[in-house]
Amino acid sequence: EDKVVQSPLSLVVHEGDTVTLNCSYEVTNFRSLLWYKQEKKAPTFLFMLTSSGIEKKSGRLSSILDKKELFSILNITATQTGDSAIYLCAAYSGAGSYQLTFGKGTKLSVIP
Amino acid sequence: NAGVTQTPKFRILKIGQSMTLQCAQDMNHNYMYWYRQDPGMGLKLIYYSVGAGITDKGEVPNGYNVSRSTTEDFPLRLELAAPSQTSVYFCASSLDVYSGNTIYFGEGSWLTVV
Numbered sequence: 001e002d003k004v005v006q007s008p009l010s011l012v013v014h015e016g017d018t019v020t021l022n023c024s025y026e027v028t029n030f031r032s033l034l035w036y037k038q039e040k041k042a043p044t045f046l047f048m049l050t051s052s053g054i055e056k057k058s059g060r061l062s063s064i065l066d067k068k069e070l071f072s073i074l075n076i077t078a079t080q081t082g083d084s085a086i087y088l089c090a091a092y093s094g095a096g097s098y099q100l101t102f103g104k105g106t107k108l109s110v111i112p
Numbered sequence: 113n114a115g116v117t118q119t120p121k122f123r124i125l126k127i128g129q130s131m132t133l134q135c136a137q138d139m140n141h142n143y144m145y146w147y148r149q150d151p152g153m154g155l156k157l158i159y160y161s162v163g164a165g166i167t168d169k170g171e172v173p174n175g176y177n178v179s180r181s182t183t184e185d186f187p188l189r190l191e192l193a194a195p196s197q198t199s200v201y202f203c204a205s206s207l208d209v210y211s212g213n214t215i216y217f218g219e220g221s222w223l224t225v226v
Contacts, residue, residue: 100145102154
C-alpha cells in the first residue's frame with residue numbers, strides 16, 4: 001500500500017523563524033512529489049519535484065527531493081503570519097493508473 | 113478564470129437522504145477527481161475519471177457514485193447518507209497524470225450528516 005508520512009503534524013513558531021517540514025514516501029513506481037499549501041479552503045500548488053537534489057525555490061519557500069532516501073523537505077525562511085496553514089505533501093505513482101497519495105499534512109502556526 | 117467550481121459549499125443532510133455534489137471545470141482537463149478530507153487527515157481519493165464516459169474507484173468509494181457524461185462535469189452522488197460521510201469534499205482536475213501536471217482543486221463542499 002502506498003504511503004506518505006509527514007512530520008511534524010503540527011508546529012508553532014514565531015515570525016522570522018525558519019522551519020523545515022518533512023515528507024517521506026513509499027509508493028509504487030514513484031514519479032513525482034508535490035507540495036500544497038492549504039489555508040481555509042482548497043489546497044494551492046507550491047512545488048512539484050521529480051529529480052533528486054535539485055532545489056526548487058519560490059520566494060521564501062524552497063523544497064528538495066531525495067529519491068534514494070525517499071523523502072522531501074519544504075523550507076520556509078523568515079516566516080510570516082500569512083504562512084500559517086496546513087502543508088500537504090503528495091506522491092505520484094506511475095503504477096499503470098492514477099495514483100496520488102497524500103500525507104496527513106503539517107499544520108504550521110506562525111505567531112507574531 | 114473560473115477553474116474548478118463546486119456546489120453547494122455547505123449542506124446538512126439527514127441520515128438516509130441522498131444528494132449530489134456538482135463539479136465543473138472550464139480548463140478542458142481530461143482528468144477529474146473527487147477527494148474527501150476528514151479533520152486532521154490528508155485527502156483520500158473517492159473516484160476519478162480519465163475522460164468523458166470513463167470513471168474508476170479510488171481509495172474510499174463505498175457509499176458514493178459518479179458519472180462523467182461531459183469533459184466539463186463530474187458530479188458525485190451520495191446515496192443513503194451516513195454520519196461517516198460528514199467531511200469536506202474537494203473536486204479537482206488536471207491535464208493528465210503521466211506528464212506530471214499538477215491538479216487544481218475546487219473550493220470545497222462542507223457536508224454534515226446528522
